Amino acid sequence: MLTHILKLIWKKKRSNFLMMLEIFVSFLILFAVWSLSVYTYRNYATPAGLSVERVWAVYLNFNTDNDTLRNEYREQLRQRLKSIPEVEHHSFSSSNMPFSFSSSNREFSHEGKSRICEVMFVDSDYPNVMDVPLQSGKWFTAQDTFGDTKPIVITRHFAEELFGSEEVVGKIISEDGSSKKVVGVVPYFRHKSSYQEDGNCAFQPLSNWDTDLLLKVSPDAEFEARLARSIQQIGKDWTVEIQHMDNMRSTQDNTVIIPIMILFIVCAFLVFNVGLGMFGVLFQNINRRKGEIGLRRAIGATQKQILAYFIGETVVIAGFGLALGVFFAIQLPILRVLDVAPGIYLWGIALALVSVLLIAVICAYYPSRQAAKIFPAVALHEE
């Protein structure tokens, strides 16, 4: 029967070409959308390596360029925060704190291998504020900051990029001529959004100009106004802005998920139109072939065989469009385009294949069922 279907399709290749093209384009669109969805979901399912629950970001401006003054202010603030019972942990931080719109990249190297990495400058209490677990080693303390070689904590991803599978704690890496000693490794630290890919990130002790603050507050704490007043009592000309980090994360997540949602809606609209087009073409095709249907029924085809025949014909036509689509799509993992794991593309191909076939079968089902219901005597008479 397959050879029979193929012969008929080949003979009508011109009229079938448009449907194949439609299927091919639909496949590519769905492949892109599914690959992006799988990529986003995989990232979402990966542990974040931090917690934003009960974390407040306090953006502070001391209004001074004097490093000594800044250090003094920070110390005063630390003392003040210790007196506020709702503050469980606190850490000063560089402005590129998690889920902020700020970023700071540095290039690190080891034995000729260089990698770019996001670097955050933080206090020793930072892991308690952000609930950052350690995979190996330890977090740096104030004692570690003395000496020429500064301590650094890096993510597992960054460690693997620079050192492969070697144990990294105690290793020295260099950044712009200065040496850093790896004292600890964290398993993950996805700080840009919930949908960010696991990547390179490192933590170094606070520098003189880092004045922003992160607080871990007690459950149900609502003392932003009191906190702001308390801070401004130390420095009257300071500017203070307090944000909840879960809101910051939501904002960042929206910048990722809203374009994907828009893409989904556009894609759904396109696929719906393709489906309608296919439905119309198949319906017209079957109407034109009523005589053939009558003949097939007369010579022994059952209703089920007519239904299967027309669905089968659509699936075979779709199969050609899909084969062409898969040929192009498979080039992406083979050529390692966009530095995305090959598995994501393979999932994208599989899901797009299933989606397009499902659309084709759904669109073919009703016209084919109508064809199967045609009474042979009527169909033969109409011809």
Place this chain on the structure above:
Amino acid sequence: MIHLKNIEKVYRTDTVETLALHNISLDIAKGEFLSIMGPSGCGKSTLLNIMGLLDEPSAGVVNIENETITGFSDKKLSRFRNRKIGFIFQSYHLINDLPVLDNVELPLLYRDVSGAERRRLATEALEKVGLSNRMKHYPSQLSGGQKQRVAIARAIVGRPDLILADEPTGNLDSAMGNEIMEILEQLNRNDRTTIVMVTHDEGMARRTHRLVRLFDGSLVSSNSFYND
């Protein structure tokens, strides 16, 4: 072979009821070549469709080869048509996108027959109708007479006991019609295939064993030509 008893066929719409066949009883013996004549719209094709199980009578009994055709499932009816009946139509009903050989193979697609066996049987059927040199041609490359011979090959490829021909020479000139009639006569004579043919041509009808005439849905006469 075929026993029709008190066959009635009524077509109903919301407002109109049309009596297409009225109280038709007819027995057709195995190996008989029967022709049906009558004016247009008298119910000839309806009667043929009922014999071919393409249509159901509103009342009456259809018995083919000692099997009463009532309450058959779609699968059973289709299987019966596929195994026992071959159809020939006035307008040939060939699939223009398939070569002659594939058109002839068509009924065997709905049987459990291998591709090689299908080709062998189809070739054999085409040889019988003298078209073995046109197997790879498409219907559009054939004359009307050749198309009808392909249709006959398709009707006989499954070796049915009964052939139902609805005006098989209706679209052909007399020479080609004559060729088709000779093939049908041969099939009837050599293979003892029962043939029921609807025709408007008195001359063709007189070449069959028996002629029945219909008028306004009723059987009005039956003439035997066995002795002619």
